[in-house]
Amino acid sequence: MTRVGFLEGFGLDVKKVCESGRRGGLGVCKRSRLVLRVRNRNLDDVRLDEKEEDDDVQEGSGLEDSDVIIVSRRELLAAIFAAFGFTSTILAAQRYSSIRRWSFTAFRGVLRERYPPTSGNSVALARFMMEGIKNGPIANLKNLTWINVQPPRLKDRLLLVHIWRMSDVRTMDIMARLEKVIFGMKKELSGAVATLSVHCAKFDSERIPPFIQEAAEEMRWRHSVASDTDLSLWKSIGVEAWPTILILSPNDHRVLVALTGDRIGRLEECLYASLSLYKKAQLQTSSFPLPKVMKPSMTWDAPLLRYPSRIAIDTKGGRLFISDSGNSRILVTTLEGRFLMQIGGSARTDPMDAEVAQHVLYSEGENEGYRDGSFQDALFKNPQGIAFNALKNELAVADTGNNCLRIANLEERSVRSVNFVSSIKDAGAKELTTKRMTSPKPWDVSVSSGNVYISLAGSNTIWRLDPFGDMIHFCGRTGVAGRVDVESGYGGGLFARPNGMCGKQSSLFVVDSDSSTVREIGLGEKAVRTVVGGDSIFLGNLSA
Template sequence: MVERAPRVRASELTGRNWLNTGGKELTWSDLRGKIVILDFWSFCCINCLHVLDELRPLEEEFSDILVTVGVHSPKFEHEADPEALAAAVDRYDLRHPVLDDPELGTWQAYTARAWPTLVVVDPEGYVVAHLSGEGHVQGLVSLVHELAEEHEAKGTLHRGSGPYVPRPKQEGVLSFPGKINALPAELRSPDADDQTYLVTDTGRHRVVELDSSLEKVLRAWGGNDKGYEDGTSDEARFNEPQGLAIVPERLRDSVGYDVLVADSVNHRLRGIELGTGKVSTVAGNGVQRLLDAEGARTGDPNVIDPAADPLTVSLSSPWDVLWSDAIEAFVVAMAGTHQIFSFDPVAGTVQVLAGTGAEGLLDGPAADAWFAQSSGLAQAPDGTVWVADSETSAVRKIAFDEGGPTVTSVVGQGLFDFGFRDGSSEEARLQHCLGVAVLPDQSVAIADTYNGAVRRWDPVAKELTTLARDLAEPSDVLLEDRGEGNDPLLLVVEANAHQVVRLPIPKEAQRVDEGASQTQRPPSLLAGDTLEIVSRFSAPTGQKLDDRWGDPTQLKVSATPPEFIVEGSGAQQGLTRTLTLNPDITDAVLHVTARAAACDGEPGGEIPDHAACHLYQQDWGIPVRVTGNEEDEHTMTLDLRGVN
């Protein structure tokens, strides 16, 4: 049984609007008799998208007694746009009611501190569990069974359909397209008489070849139903494919495919042999990567056995791919672990190229750098790889020097800083950028997604300017070389308009300054001097802490700026930590990662041989403000898996 705290009545669900209810505003009286999971999410957050997929089989298994209510709690300004939220509900095929909570009223009523947070409410309207992060499905299954038995016996469980009402579906050539790439002449469809383009038709879970008009599909791989299946173009199934890269011609015969696809929700890299239509899996075992077995013990997410078969390596939401001439391998934006990977198809190796796995913005040697949901890649002629780092609204670059790869940011300040402002590195602001492309003068075009704009970074002038506005969530950009005597154009994947459009590249760009912003999420108020961090964890029913090699829990704590923490930062075993705070700094962001390992087995007993083991992990980025008021927080409690 899950340990329960004294019963607390669930707070009212307040917000601006409801989606997927046919226009009805839901109250707890409408949900009485159902087990309810409140899923606090934002559509920018990769961890939230993981949880949406984790909950789908649970919702299907318990469809007559369980109702998921998505409480959308925005981080970015754009996410508070009701049309953008409605598009996200359609894009991610949500089949449960969604409450639009732009002012974070319900978020604060349930004391959520991180995206995602799950709150379980019993059929009588009482909170029974409060969970943060991913990986809680097994525990939720046990809890739902327990609640169903308990309330069936009491007569308080009501079976039957829930309040979900589907929305009308969009029709068109594309559905929420993700990324684009140009096909060389030898790989184009036999029906093509001009340049053609590969596009990930993400909303329909397929890859398509468009003709030069960008409006006609010549060939397609995959189908309208999400899934995972290798085989012919008709048999194959993808799940929200994103980035794609052309395999260098000299390697196509030896590796057996022409195009590499980042199959994001399947956590795999897939290969397509365009001539035969064959789709195959070339990397990833389909299990979402948190840490590998050794990394779980050492806390080092960079540990991948170089001899491991790529098909045995866990990946996490690969979002974009490109071939790097500098390292003779593919570069992969691994959004789910906030890292950059490499994949060598000849040697058959997957490795971490950059990033520790910590979520944030930190430059320096690639092995020490921090990224935040990197989602777009482009290569410059000198081999530099440009990165659209979406959650920090930043443009980063990876340079391959003699001393090893290094990471530098040209635009971006951190997890909670964004806006729409042209200017220098210090002044300029983006908002959740997803794509980058290198222009003929070596400047960089940026799909500034949540600003609905295309921006340009000039590395000589060191200035950001704006090329185009009023676009519907541009998710990628690609330079279109139209041959000698013709000015190049920019192809823009306009995801929420379900199309690819052409834009001129002007010689002079307009200057924009609509200001810099920070996330509207209110800071946690701290009394000051010291702060105790406590992460609560309770192993699910049927599991026990894996203490065979010592304490299986760990807290990793840091801050932006780093000097905010005088003592107590770093990674240590245990789920409690006392921090000494710098009295000269009042505003900061705390970065906390909690981990716990548990295995199948009964508490107090031995862990059976070959028992399945599970790693629970959650990252928090928490804006804080030191007030000096003794009534404010001295202890910050973060639920990795606990009860309310």
């Protein structure tokens, strides 16, 4: 293709082309050369003109040296590809927050090399950690912003580092497991191991220190909390997911072992193995600085509600249901706020107002738990979403802390549980077996046409409890996070930490938090679509 033909292919107006003196198909004129003139810097005004080499240009032709750009096919292609690459890079950097978390260390999979060996042999585990003392990646703790304590002295201690983010619904469960292990090893640890939670934000709004402090206080953490604002710790060792548990060596802070997912269950044996590498004289035994925790008041001056999360209304009966998550109970009042009853939690009498005090709870520690039964005997743990089922006069409760759905029968004044059960087929087995899901994290509920729909933020799925009492996996894929819309068939749709829900007869609307979208599930056409939000260019972006 000649240079002229190439430019004509781009829709440029070739006014004159030298017809003589072509050399071997190269498209080069003997007495002229092709020039590109740009008027007013507008691509619509781009035209191709001819300039005589003998400089015999008439006055008034309007062609000035400053107007002329000589181009070749190679130069034009290079300019197009360079502009495309530059624009794509800028868009990707702006829209993909995950690029800020990318590091060459993670690309090489350095941290994955510190996952403990699958063998349960304690000798092999100790040998693996010994190798980490010499070759493990060094965690950069120098740029941490300390949230609830003054910068502590980190030398001469093993460090148990919990990497988390406030928008992760699994945070409370993971921390509860950590505290259980630490409490069980209290004598062995004896100050030689310091626990700290380091917040690594996924979204920009999570990077603000006061928000991190509020989240830590809400979860009543009694250990040091820091923020990796510039992600220096994250990048230095190549962290790839939340939550991640690290055991770091004293002083140089090399990663002895890294635990993610199901590996977190091996924390206790990893702590014992790491302690065996050091003599007690090598480690500090003095207490690590702890934050001042404001304990909930045990007096009757405490507030009635503590971190309430959801409400539901019985318009016909004039009742307001309040999910009092911080006190792990459900309060029922009139629409004017007059107290009617309490569902779950313990009660104590107060001589000043015994009628109200027998229902209202203020103290901590007596209300949290898991137990079915009457309204007085039942116990919840951090209940979140609630929805009133007018057809059955029941209240559906997403009991997040207990990982199950609770149904409060308002006629019988009793509470029962409905668990989320998945069907699995073990290797070599001929039939499916049922197994209760370990951490589905039900977050919200909605009632439509007698069906109760539940969003499971922990498993990225939507479930349905039909009027006959059958619990059905309704939409999404267990353990797979994403943003995928489908026109027919619920099975292909993907969600990323679905939580808030509301519905009408033909549609169910879901807040899909990790994709920053609101999704609609068409109950009639069996479709999943995005209503608003999310990344309009990179549809798979879960950091929008």
